[in-house]
Amino acid sequence: NAGVTQTPKFQVLKTGQSMTLQCAQDMNHNSMYWYRQDPGMGLRLIYYSASEGTTDKGEVPNGYNVSRLNKREFSLRLESAAPSQTSVYFCATNRGGGQETQYFGPGTRLLVL
């Protein structure tokens, strides 16, 4: 039982390159989230998916796209990376409905040069 896994753990991109961050969970949770965390800014919600087949924008969605591939997987895509997207990206899940606990993956550290 791995919980929430993220790949890759670390990535270096050049400006303009694209990449997809992967997130998978084996907790049978309905809701999945992508956050970014920058020094002094805390965790900011990029996109979330309340259930399979639905996605919604969070606080800072510009420059990102997401896909809820199935109940287990929620990917985050950067089509044209910019230095401002250098950050630590966390995926999180919760069961949906009721008192909610967020379970986080270990994070992906992204550096855009």
Next chain:
Amino acid sequence: RKEVEQDPGPFNVPEGATVAFNCTYSNSASQSFFWYRQDCRKEPKLLMSVYSSGNEDGRFTAQLNRASQYISLLIRDSKLSDSATYLCVALKTSYDKVIFGPGTSLSVIP
């Protein structure tokens, strides 16, 4: 105005001290509240939920003040291992998007 705000700190306290953090929320309809802890370069993890009547878990006490729209976290007898960033969450409904406060940094000094 941000939905959830916190004093970023840092709070530097000696071992054994009592320290309290506040977190204010803007949506008066918020119903569910949580405190998370995040260690350096790690993912956040749930510390405790906050119930209307207040709740305690060992050295940690969480309180809710609906009239003033804030939640608080009190840590008694601080340990070195309490050094971390503490994040709060306020949700309107169970299906609400989960927005975190910016976090309060705590350093417990020997």
